[in-house]
Amino acid sequence: MEEKMKILCITCPKGCSLEVTRDGQTVVEVKGGCKRGHEYAQREMTDPRRMVATTVKVKNGVHPLLPVYTSEPFPKARIPALMATLREINIDAPIEMGSIIAENILDSGVNIIASRNMNAGV
Amino acid sequence: MIKSKYDVVIIGAGPGGLAAAIAAKQQGAQDVLIIERDLELGGILQQCIHNGFGLETFKEDLPGPSYAQHFINDALALNVETLLDTMVLDITPQRRIYASGARSGFLEIDARAIVLAMGCRERTRAQIRIPGMRPSGVFTAGTAQRWVNVEGYMPGKRYVVLGSGDIGMIMARRLTLEGAQVEGVLEVMPFLTGLTRNYVQCLMDFDIPLHLSHTVKRVIGRGRVESIESVQVDEKWNPIAGSEKIIPCDTLLLSVGLIPENELSKKAGVLIDPITGGPFVDDRFETNVPGIFAAGNVVHVYDLVDWVSEAGRQAGDSAARFALIERRKETRHVPVKPGPNVRYIVPQTIDRESLATGNVRMQLRVRQPIESPVWVEIRGNDNLITRKGELYARPGEIITLEIPMKAYDEVQLVDELVIDVVKR
Structure with a gap:
């Protein structure tokens, strides 16, 4: 049909x-x-997909959050699960732009990338 | 260490200011300083964590902070100096800048050229006159964006967004992803004011309703927003009676336009175009005040950051050229100093360029008489430039001599000229 x-x-x-x-x-x-x-x-x-840009928690950074994004479009239906997983992350500063924060997240083949440098705070 | 004089000083470290600083250095400006009121470089891009930036500049789809980071890295690699956490208080038409900050103290800085790159700010509730009560919970979309994306606070749980511009729609998605409920986006115009792709991926994807030809009739709530009353409007924005609806929410976000931020420009005597809200500029982004340039959203609000960077690049380039001409003017005069046996010389300084058109006459008196033949010598950096013989030298009689035209090239290179009268 x-x-x-x-x-x-x-x-x-x-x-x-x-x-x-x-x-x-x-x-x-x-x-x-x-x-x-x-x-x-x-x-x-x-297979609808979207780029996802969000934040993860940072320990000892100049800011409490690090902006991150998906290396490529991520399956749309699994975005809520992705958000829930990213909420559990809490990484240490310093971080460099382009670093992989999570590899092959939820077995999607997609990496989570740092959007900026995050220096350690005082 | 902050110097008291710079070739180019840039006010604002957003995309316009960063591009201006880089271009000024590349054009040959020696000292370039960016003054920024925030604690870090990058401006509003740091809170625009969504992607879609840089397709023109980098041919890449980048999040805002990444776009900024590229420019920050370039500026720092070129030794652009930065003064963070510092507010510029005043700028004079003579390009003196007064600034202050908790860490920097009170500063007076002279600039050979200035680039205004203060960007723009959001329209607030007061500017669009939304009636109703005045509880907390009414914020601009950009304020909420900063809290959610940088500082880690959620300003509310149930939202209504007024304005279908890109910032409003992007915040609607962002808040939904962070677990909030967005009840709807109201737009007073009969059409979407942002990009279609944002309607699809920010509103449709999350089933957030868009109400065209609708606005907020009043805000309701004691202490905190409890609801808003929406109303449909006709083509002249007149409310249509009977179309009112109460929408329960705890937060109203406003995405209702941006205004170039030009308080400092006005203090410097820069004329503002009443239509754009930004300075009148020429094709090199110079304002009506010589040596003061302006670039980016401070001039007019752009659609794409790529164009802000391009405008910044041009303004920085123009500012550096202006500064270098200023520098040349400052170093054009060379002082003429008396040697041990000379009491005074007139003129005390000469314009190096005068030698291009003729000899320059100097007159002087000696301190002590010499009753035998003497040399009257002019030296530049210890090298003899010219000399003239006299049979004697007496304090009561002025000695006259000329710096010849042919000394033009030599005089360009010296820091000072010294004249003395010595025994032959």
Whole structure:
């Protein structure tokens, strides 16, 4: 059974409207947007993912929180579980931007990366 | 150690100021100082932990703090000096800066050029005149962002956001991820004012309702916000009677626009465009006050940080060029000092450039008479530049001699000229 639906592309700031025709989990056709938009539509129908940017706790840092982000888009349905796991982290300063704070988190293949340097506080 | 004079002083260490400092150094400014009121460099980017920054500059999708860190690292590698936790109190049109801070004390700093990079600040409840009671729990979205993302406080549990700009929507998502309930986003315009992608990934993903053509009619609560009353508006923003709804919440976040922050600019005599709220600038980002430049959100509120950095780069570059011309002017004059047997010389200083168009006449008197032939010598850094013979030298008779045009090149290189009269 084919069904048509409209989704909004989030790949770039343009925000194109895409018309997706699908048969169950299979995408039959995508109208509108560009090549990256079509890839997005494909993934959004089968395995929707989002970049997640949040914070983890820091011990002895200049701030109590370290901003972190996912190395690549993370499965959307598991974001609440990701947040719960990150809430348990409490790492020591100093930390350098780009350090891996958690590797292959929740067996997702995605790493959690430090967004900035965090010096140790006084 | 903070010096009393700098080539370029930049007010504000956000993306505009950091880019200006880097560009000023790269353009050849020797001393570059950034004065920042916060405890660290980076400005508001440090609290914008979401990604989406730097696609133009780095061709990479970075969180705000990472974007800032790249510029911080570059500035520090170029030996840009920084003065943190320090508030600039006043700037004069002559480019003297008065600043103060708990650690830095009271400072007076002269700048050959200044870059204003103070950014912008958020509109508050008072500026959009929301009626109702005045309990705690009404905050700007940026204030809440700082608490949640940097300081680690949640300002409430149940939120309503007024304004569908990107900051409002991004905060709605952020608060939801941190376990709060966001009851809805109200937007007075009949359309979304932020990006569509943020509507999708910040509101739709979390089933947060967006109410277009809606605003807050009044705030209700004693001590703390208990609810707000929303109302639908027509195309002229007039409330539509009967459309009021009470939305229970403990916090109202305002994301209702940004205003360039120009109190210091005005003190320096910088003219402000009433439309942008920022200084009038030329194509090199110079204001109407010579040597005072402005860049970034202090000039007008940008959509993308990449453009703020680009404006900062241009302003820093222009400021360095201005400073170098100032420096040359300051060093253009060379003092002429009397040697042991000279009482005084007029003129006391000469403009090195005068030798480009003619000889420069000097007149002097000796201290002690010499009743035999003498040399009147002009030396620069101990090298003889020119001399003239006289049959005698007496304090009662002025001696005249000229520095010849051909000494132009030599005079450019000396720190001072010394004239003395000695026995031949």
